[in-house]
Amino acid sequence: MQFNKVTENIIKQLEAILGKANVVVDEEKMEMYSRDETSDKLWEKMPEVVIKPENAQQIAEVVKLANRELIPITPRGGGSGLAAGAVPLHGGMVLSLEKMNKILEIDKENLFMVLEPGVTTGDVQKEAKELNLFYAGDPCSAESSFIGGNVATNAGGNKAIKYGVTGRHVYGLEVVMPDGEIVVYGGKNVKDVTFYDMVHLMVGSEGTLGIITKIWLKLMPLPQYVADLLVPFPDMQSAIKVVPKIMTAGIIPTAVEFMDSLSIKAAELYLNKKLPFSDAGAYIICEVDGNTELQIQEDYETIGKLCKENGALEVFVADNISTQDRIWKSRKAYAEALRMLSPVYCMEDIVVPIANIPAALDAIEKIAAKFDCKIPSAGHAGDGNIHATILREDRDEHAWHDLKDVVLAEIYDAVYALDGNLSGEHGIGAKRISAMYKHMTEGQKKVLRTVKEAFDPNNIMNPGKVVLLGTIAES
Amino acid sequence: MKIIVLVKQVPGTDSVKLDPVTGVMVRTGKDTIINPLDENALAEAIRIKNTYPDVKITAVSMGPISAMKAIKEAIAMGADDGVLVSGREFAGSDTIATAKVIAAAIKKTGDFDMILCGERATDGETGQTAAMIAHYLGVPAQTYVSALEVLEDGVIVKRTVESGFERVQVTFPVLVSVNKDISDTGFPTLDGKLKAKKVDVPMLGNAELGFDKSELGLTGSPTRVVKIFSPKLSRDTIMVKANATMQPIDELLSFLVQKDVL
């Protein structure tokens, strides 16, 4: 794929569309737009220009310009991605949605929030809660990630087993299509089959099919009571084996999370605070919610007893925000805390059917032993989503890349053999594209290509992510 | 050895509303927690109990009936029992009036060796009730304590003060208010929760404590809130909008040079 460079003339045209202040070419200021949280030099690339549009019309004009001039556009939200999806690997422009950060409407009668993509997910949760309403999307990065990015990657998070991933809460989207047309799909109708389900084609498309400029988000009544259990186990296998038992106990927990011993140690180091049973082999964190205190009490007692019968060292209960916050801090610190062990690492996002988690973790442990490296894991046990993370530690650049490639290949092979997939919620971006293609059928590849070509024949929308028009080598 | 831990129930978020007319704090919602520093105090009591198994921990709280939740939580975390001090007459008490009532309630529970509590609560943030309670009980108060060593007949406390630490030895009985360095907070256990559910926590009202009404609530409080207001803050602010050029930075620096602070 041949793209053109951003010339002075193009900058002038961008400035005419967006205003001078919204067009950034200063290298230093563009630096933070050259990477996301993947934290690997391999996935960094300086944009030629960063633009900060303020509305959909401006974006439409920019997209038309990019099509005329064959300049790639990489849309960007909060930059908290873990698959290099927002990194401009083919150069061109990064289109940051940070200035489109307004909540446009909270419709209390229909239970919808209509908002721009640049609102942080944490603010969405807070605004809803103020009105005794609930937005159920809850990625660990909620404080920094944008709702637009959550939609574009179909983010999962901590409450997915009960409430589903982001896509389940999205009922309408306004999208600037790759030809510059502004199109609205869906809206506030809860049932809607008047069209192809374009909303859910756009959800998770990672900016390769258009740019999301407005979102209709479904809200729910706020569950009035929440309780969390922190359950240390002597070893990983006994912890994980209790998960299917919890899931079939007649209760739908909001979350069932796990952390392995390395992750617990890292969290302790990062939080600078003694965690209970920090020598344990694993933690299970389990959340239940509901509308009566009695009901959640029964639920957590049932789950707690189940854990005790299956080898738990202790069962801690948190039913107020201060103890709950303390429990979740250790789990949510995972990504940051691992940097205490190794500033560079490769965080994976594999997903397997929950009954296969013990086998998957067993396989990962064997791979770590085989290659003499550390691969801590934590994640969402309730939906089979394992964030196994290969640590670079003090390996040199060369050794690290060699190691990572072989380890990843073995992990993915093991995961596919267990009916799993290579990404549950972080997305494909650029980081996992070759691995995904390796495991795709020819039929699947053809569908992907056909869709992409139909929407974006010039391949200007986030090229090199999710779908390949050329070959992997070209990208 | 008997330790009393004072646990205040406080709102769990910063977003406590104030009644604009009466100026009274509106505590709604179920988001209540044990005052965080009281949890540190409780954790320290539990740490002591783990070393000296004959220790008995009693959690004492004063507040509305819903503050029972804080006592049950303390029991679930490891306290042996609790007492709730509650009554309509106590509402509106300032620190002096509150301290008198809590001190009287503690007396009712019998002899004690040590009272532990947080150095201040996150809602009122006055941090003066603890010392006042010590006065009404006639025991010394050790404040801002970040470490504690139990001796045969007393304790050695490490007080975190301006620019350093003071070590003070004091004999029992004593009141100790702590900061957050004293002990890492723990969690209630499932067994603790099940126990707390069953435990019968006695309540003490003014019928039991027998104060003259004039000593309680607003009438018993020497201090009066005159007015509540949103602060007016004003300086002559020079406002500049960042515009991706160096100009605002240059303006700032020349301002600082002119003010002679650079």
Add this chain to the structure above:
Amino acid sequence: MSMYVNCSIAEAKNLSEFKGVFILGEQRDGKIQAVTFELLTWGRGIADDLGCELACVLLGDEIENLDEVILRGADKVFFIQDPIFKNFLTQPYSNAITRLVNEEKPEVIIAGATTTGRTVMPLVAAKTNTGLTADCTELTIDPDTKLLLQTRPAIGGNIMATIKTPDTRPQMATVRPRSAKQSPVDTSRTGQIIVKNYAGATTMTVEKFLEFIIDTTQAVSIEEADVIIAGGKGMKNAAGFKLVEELADLMGAAVGATRDAVELGWSTYPHQIGLSGKTVSPKLIIAMGIAGKIQFLAGMQTSDVIVAINKDPEAQIFKVADFGIVGDVFEVVPMLIETVKKMKAKA
């Protein structure tokens, strides 16, 4: 109940008996602490409004330069002298002050909201059965009633409350250290030093002072710094907060943090500014990514020059700022860092 209560406040005291303003000075190792001179500023203003004398109370064994207290504004010094007072112990201190209060009957007592002031004042208030207001940021005299109006941040610091003590005396308050400038020396001033010797029951205690240990890690004391670079939640994460540290390092400044930033683990408690942290009054403070809850502002608004950088033009912090830049901290601060680097290279 008389067992615990000296007298009911309903028992009317003869309020007019109470005259004069006390401030409670502090010493360590016989050296008068700076908070004493700040309290003289507060006390002088109130005494002048009431048209009465200002006395400074100091407890100690040997104290250097007692005269300085007079030169800085006190009309009288009550020096309560005994070896037991060399270090702070709650029982002898509170007993001695209470005895002096009962003898002298001051109308107002003000102490610093220091660990000492916040410990001894509640004891004295309880012993004399009067009211006490903690952590005041403003003290004024009501021109009509001549009552002391004590203003403090309330409820997480989002609002201010003015409190009075109408029916009991003395009226007592603690004020945040550094919330006033030190009172200047005026060599023409004269006054009286009265030494009190309270041996006996007053000095008896079950407390034993063992030692004072200087904390060297508090050497970074933000309270002493001339320049503070402070960061809040707007720095987004621990990595973002590093910008605060980088600029501070470059400018030889101390690092300050909001309660949020400390709770999120980006900084540590000794750096916390605000009601639940330290009060600072540096020559320059640059607040970055800080919205400016009253709680925070209460801890820094007396700084000489306040600069704020925040993307929200409506942020409260701008209301106390002398210079505000509306913009993204991640754009503005790196530029500022670059510029300061260049300036340093030139110099």
